[in-house]
Amino acid sequence: MSKLQNIYKVVSNEKLCPRFFRLCFDAPSIVRKIQPGQFVHIRAHDGLEPFFRRPFSVYRVKKYVEIFYEVVGPGTKLLSLKKKGDPLDVLGPVGRPFAMPPSGTKQVVMIAGGIGVAPFLILSDILRRERRSAFPALELILLYGGRTKGHVFNMKEFKNNGCATHVATDDGSVGTRGRVDKLFAKINPDPKTTFIYTCGPNPMMAAVQRFARQHKIRGQAACEEVMACALGACLGCSIRTTKGFRTVCYDGPTFDLNEVMFEQS
């Protein structure tokens, strides 16, 4: 049985746009096990600061594991300094994967805010390649909202997976001006055949939840909370759901879109 925590080697760490980096590491045991929506918990540094590991969705797996991240504080800053060949202390994969869309789904809409786009490339890979027979003629759409053009990256990999991509930025520097909810008009949802996945800041996911309820569309949300153990032990990442408090790391990070009480989390 493979261990949950291991030291792997960094293969590459590159800047993809002014705000976002992609780090690849060689972890065959994670490549074998990972499912879309799960995450890895990374120790950014050997010293005491930062003390806790940092959680990152798995962006893609090919030969290596890829994460896609934004530098926002000390942990991600240290991560951005990793070089090819450096050791990387990783716990994972952890968390509950996304549920697959129900049979009969014809349109999958992924709605992401900022770095919340991270779990969707691997999801579109799986839907497009491995589940092709279960979902023939599946339409894949990515609605992506970034603060400004520094938060918008080349979406070639999504396009290569057959995703139609639509972008909004708060200041209109790329795509539609406004929040990602401005892009809802780009889709034509059908309660029987559309399924939504969303990940991003809570106010954005609350807007997605309202839209989904209004159109009676089912979906899943990938939630983010500050984490310590990532194993369901410390309860530090608990959020409010219609089923009571649930931990993001162990009960999630993926939840039924209707279940999460975003406004009170």
Ligand SMILES: Cc1cc2nc3c(=O)[nH]c(=O)nc-3n(C[C@H](O)[C@H](O)[C@H](O)COP(=O)(O)OP(=O)(O)OC[C@H]3O[C@@H](n4cnc5c(N)ncnc54)[C@H](O)[C@@H]3O)c2cc1C
């Ligand atoms: C399941 C999961 C998956 C994630 N996947 C990714 C990913 O793929 N790419 C990525 O860039 N980031 C991801 N994150 C967020 C990432 O873990 C944080 O940005 C990171 O821990 C910040 O560490 P830091 O030391 O750089 O900054 P810190 O100093 O720890 O934080 C900087 C600022 O960000 C806020 N913050 C930190 N973590 C979170 C969080 N989880 N939710 C909301 N606000 C937060 C802090 O309150 C602070 O204001 C994920 C989080 C979770 C829980």
Ligand code: FES
């Ligand atoms: S981080 Fe400890 S229970 Fe989730």
